[in-house]
Amino acid sequence: MKQYKILLEEQEIPTHWYNIVADMANKPLPPLHPGTKEPIGPDALAPLFPMELIKQEVTADKWVEIPEQVREVYKLWRPTPMYRAWRLEAALDTPAKIYYKYEGVSPSGSHKPNTAVPQAWYNKEEGVKRITTETGAGQWGSALSFACNLFGIECEVYMVKISYQQKPYRKVLMNTWGAKVYASPTDLTEAGRKILAENPDSPGSLGIAISEAVEKAATDPNTKYALGSVLNHVLMHQTVIGQEAIKQMEKAGDLPDIVVAPFGGGSNFAGISFPFLRLNLEEGKNIRCIASEPASCPKLTKGVFRYDFGDTVGMTPLLPMYTLGHNFVPAPIHAGGLRYHGAGVIVSQLLKDKLIEARAHDQLECFEAGLTFAKAEGIVPAPETTHAIATAIQEANKCKEEGTAKTILIHLCGHGYFDLAAYENYLSGNMKRHELTDEEIQHAIARIDTPEI
């Protein structure tokens, strides 16, 4: 009899996060001060983050224990289910075995609470009253709203204006959990006012919203800042996903040949792939991990590896990353969570060292893949998530051509039930391609004014 779901018990929630830096031969380069361009130490982050998270950001420890209070909250939705995608395999008529790990069962509908909860917890422990953040598609903002509510911390979200307009219900969800939400750029910060002076109709971007949230935290002693991706500690918190997935694949008596995940700043990709990369590094396994990004924002496949700011205005430290430039404003594709100019430091180093792969897809191809998935498996995936499905379908089709039966694991990092306006756009035939031309990419890269590596 076919088994569809591979489940774990609550006791099997991981007890530690996995820090891949400990296993990397080439360690990531240090961040630089935005003004002096000199390497900075952990203290430089103190205005923005609680000390425990700064420690995690720079730790060399391979395993970091998950606090009991965080594990208690994880139990509201973890361990998440893994599925064998029998119906998708049949729809594709492929010999490939396809699995997916589904993070959409969390209260906010994505993997983001995995880091929102510990971030809120450490802030609470250190007496912080208010956390600011940015959000694009709204997945991170809702996750942090959910987490702050549980620990009684105020939450203030700067939401990219185009997403604020396209996804009004994401805002309501954040309000339901008690958060304040602003459409960014706002006139509440210097950074926002500067952007609005240049372009009053700015649709906003993650980079701009980060500038606003960071400024608010840096100028208010009771307020700290939280980031939903890119940083080392954020990626590390997500490794609960891959650790569970390894146990689930073991239960299924299988091991993936290929792990695919969508790529925005790196958190969901890291979450599922780093524990599998550990098997490559430690045990000599040869699991291919592929990051799927939008063709309209192809920093991994077409960007350059150099120091760049995490935000648009240039307030954050300079980070060594694959980037299209902090001034690059991606086209308003529906996968708002992937509209970010740069890639997290660890993932960038892994890509440079060819330990992972990357692939870009246009949104039309992604929504076609999303619809195929929804019709086969029932679940409607988030626009971000469809990128991984597009890659998986390519690989499954290749298996069919070659007559090989590879095992493919998809990170189904979120559902699309807040994103149905995007599906409407696709179904109505009005969705546009947003693939960047080589000229546009060269133009973006030529504008970058930050230090080369």
Added chain:
Amino acid sequence: MKQYKILLEEQEIPTHWYNIVADMANKPLPPLHPGTKEPIGPDALAPLFPMELIKQEVTADKWVEIPEQVREVYKLWRPTPMYRAWRLEAALDTPAKIYYKYEGVSPSGSHKPNTAVPQAWYNKEEGVKRITTETGAGQWGSALSFACNLFGIECEVYMVKISYQQKPYRKVLMNTWGAKVYASPTDLTEAGRKILAENPDSPGSLGIAISEAVEKAATDPNTKYALGSVLNHVLMHQTVIGQEAIKQMEKAGDLPDIVVAPFGGGSNFAGISFPFLRLNLEEGKNIRCIASEPASCPKLTKGVFRYDFGDTVGMTPLLPMYTLGHNFVPAPIHAGGLRYHGAGVIVSQLLKDKLIEARAHDQLECFEAGLTFAKAEGIVPAPETTHAIATAIQEANKCKEEGTAKTILIHLCGHGYFDLAAYENYLSGNMKRHELTDEEIQHAIARIDTPEI
């Protein structure tokens, strides 16, 4: 260590549906022909339903086997999780033990696919090409769209116009699974044209939409009709919920004193409560089962028990039910799925025989309960579902007053992620009370022109 989730394996999905009629001392009265007012046999239903479902509608068998193909589809989301609501208990500071069975994990986000899948399956088996149906909030329409897509059947949904306008994304969800959706009343049917002639601005109602869907099926030999609640076979399909819940309560080493579920036509209430009522009837247990209905549509608490039509126009057989009259048009509350004038036949008989209880709540009280739940447990419940939570909170508060530690099981039959406009309405302070006055109820009942019992 606290356990939150009580999970079952796929092999524990029930193999049979439970037919409570077999255990009832007072059997439900027969349906009557809408014209002759004489009792009708199964054949009268043949234009609308496949024969296997008609057999299930009238069967005296206590257990009906679930086809293997239906159980295979159930595995996409069943068994559903049960949770111990530790955080809600703490928020209410109650000695009560609160559990909830969560059906929102289904692809369409509610319990409705439990019957949509077998209905689509039996239609497919009997060669039906197209199924029509009505939907209010959209939960049933999306469930049937999902199910029809899996078996390659066309699906045509008449959606109550006010919901169509309030919940555009529900329509997109149905389109995503390939269904056609019309705002009812339409000019595609006699029934719809009649209503529009009387009131061109009619907001529609479930009763009107049923008239339209039934007419379409009755006048097209390739088309059958499917109902998402009220009928015996529909209620029976939902008993997988309660059967799983009993196993899960056993695993938790507990048994509920009180089971609460929202009430529209009866399907989700029946789904969770009938298997527990079996324990009352067979083993002399004393589990109280409470149906929670809107104060704006209080057929169980304020209606009359008599024969009435299932639809507004009067095309369906006359059914013995608690009703406010088939002409009653409920206020446009956000819990669209509970805006129905009558109660299913079996549930009506059980209420008449005092084997179950009923309670009404205004929507303001319900949304307050929903918000309390969302803040404590994370999950944002559907507006329909908040009615059960309102009852559960009353009972938990009573436990606190009395110092008793009763066990309360809530049927969390769906999530509210498609209903955030309703939460926005509540959070903004603009939501209105819609409690019916005694005069309005007497007026509605005085208008009923169908046979008394």
